[in-house]
Amino acid sequence: MSSNFILRYRRVSTLT
Secondary structure, three states, X not given: OHHHHHXXXXXXXXXX
């Protein structure tokens, strides 16, 4: 569960 959340957050970090 936590891995999914971190994975999504990391993807957004690449955009910013």
